[in-house]
Amino acid sequence: MTSEHLMQHRALTGQRRSGVVTLMIAFAAVVVCSAQSACEFNRKPGFVTPATLESPYNADRTVTVWAVAPMRNESGTSTVDPMRVSDALVAQLQQVRGIQVLSLNRTMAVMRTIGLTTIESQADATKLAKELGVDAIVAGTITAYDPYEPVQFGLALALLAPNGSPIVGDSDPNQTVDPVALQAAGTDFGLSIGGGALSGPLSVVAMHYDGANHDVQQSVHHYAQGRSDSVTAMGWEQYLASMRLFTTYACYDATARLLYQEQQRLTGAQRAAVQEE
Numbered sequence: 001m002t003s004e005h006l007m008q009h010r011a012l013t014g015q016r017r018s019g020v021v022t023l024m025i026a027f028a029a030v031v032v033c034s035a036q037s038a039c040e041f042n043r044k045p046g047f048v049t050p051a052t053l054e055s056p057y058n059a060d061r062t063v064t065v066w067a068v069a070p071m072r073n074e075s076g077t078s079t080v081d082p083m084r085v086s087d088a089l090v091a092q093l094q095q096v097r098g099i100q101v102l103s104l105n106r107t108m109a110v111m112r113t114i115g116l117t118t119i120e121s122q123a124d125a126t127k128l129a130k131e132l133g134v135d136a137i138v139a140g141t142i143t144a145y146d147p148y149e150p151v152q153f154g155l156a157l158a159l160l161a162p163n164g165s166p167i168v169g170d171s172d173p174n175q176t177v178d179p180v181a182l183q184a185a186g187t188d189f190g191l192s193i194g195g196g197a198l199s200g201p202l203s204v205v206a207m208h209y210d211g212a213n214h215d216v217q218q219s220v221h222h223y224a225q226g227r228s229d230s231v232t233a234m235g236w237e238q239y240l241a242s243m244r245l246f247t248t249y250a251c252y253d254a255t256a257r258l259l260y261q262e263q264q265r266l267t268g269a270q271r272a273a274v275q276e277e
Contacts, residue, residue, distance in 0.1 A: 048225050049226055050223075050225060050226030050227050051223060051225070052095070052097065053096045053256055054096065054098055054259075055096060055097060055098025055259070056260075056262045056263035056266060057098065057166075057167055062166075063098065063099070063100055064100070064135050064166075064167060065099075065100045065101070065133070065134045065135050066101050066102070066134055066136050066137070066138055067101065067102040067106075067107045067128070067129070067134045067136075067137055067138070068086060068090045068093065068101065068102075068104060069107060069111070069118065069119045069125075069137055069139045069140070070082060070083060070118065071085050071089070071140040071141060072140070072141045073141075074141050074142060074143055075142045075143060077145050079147065080145040082142060083104070085140075085142055085155075085251070086104050086140070087104055088247050089138070089140060089157075089251045089254075091248075091251075092248070092251040092252045092255045093255055096259065102132060110132055113131070114131055119137060119139040119160070122160060122200055125139065125160035125161075125162070126160075126162040129160075129162040135161060135166060136159050136161040136165060137159075137160045137161075138157055138158070138160075138258075139157070139160060140155055140156065140158070141155065142154070142155055143208070149240075149241070150210060150211035150212035151211040151240060151243050151246045152209065152210050153209045153243075153246060153247055153250045154206075154207065154208040155207060155250065155251075156205065156207075157204065157206075157255075157258050158201035158204045159204070159262065160200070160201050160202065161202055168202065203262050204261070205254050205258045205261060207253070209253070211240045211246060217240065220236065220239045220246075220249050223252060224238075224249075
């Protein structure tokens with residue numbers, strides 16, 4: 001073998017060795033990546049306590065009981081199912097600590113018995129509340145519904161109590177409220193109604209949720225903590241991609257705002273009572 005052939009042979013051998021080393025390195029990298037991926041896939045997310053809601057009423061007295069009337073659809077679209085939205089609202093209210101909520105089926109059964117299809121007035125709410133034996137009725141209206149991205153959902157909630165309900169407090173029974181004005185209310189954070197049980201809603205919230213709004217997105221992200229799997233591809237953003245989940249979030253947020261309105265109403269009544277004394 002000539003020196004030239006020997007050099008070619010050594011060069012070829014070196015290339016083969018280099019190729020083998022490269023393949024081994026690549027194989028090792030694949031193994032490591034696969035192991036890391038498997039670990040990531042199998043890794044369990046840490047538990048996070050989700051945000052919860054509590055009753056604004058005095059915890060020393062008996063448990064507060066509410067009922068939800070079937071929501072009315074005034075969104076202008078027939079794609080929304082008011083009964084499904086009503087069920088979502090009931091589910092969120094049932095999670096409030098210190099408040100018990102009757103099932104929607106029971107409320108509807110009693111409404112059929114007394115000849116009510118919807119809650120149109122304070123008198124309707126009072127009649128239904130007395131038949132059910134509850135402290136208050138939540139009446140709601142769906143004002144907007146768009147299931148296509150960016151999803152949009154609007155609703156208005158009113159809390160109505162019968163005369164003598166323990167949650168009425170010291171509200172002024174002579175203060176009146178225009179129901180038409182309430183339905184035409186703006187969609188920003190709600191309205192504080194100080195009317196008594198004989199005059200109209202104790203508290204009202206009217207909201208419009210736009211999935212493209214950054215403030216809404218931040219609120220959704222906060223709500224999803226502890227309620228969604230952070231390891232999945234979509235994570236908390238699934239609440240913006242699914243109209244069902246977005247509706248659930250909206251019912252939670254509207255419930256939180258309604259409870260806040262009640263807290264503010266009770267605080268104002270307590271201050272007024274102290275001033276009178």
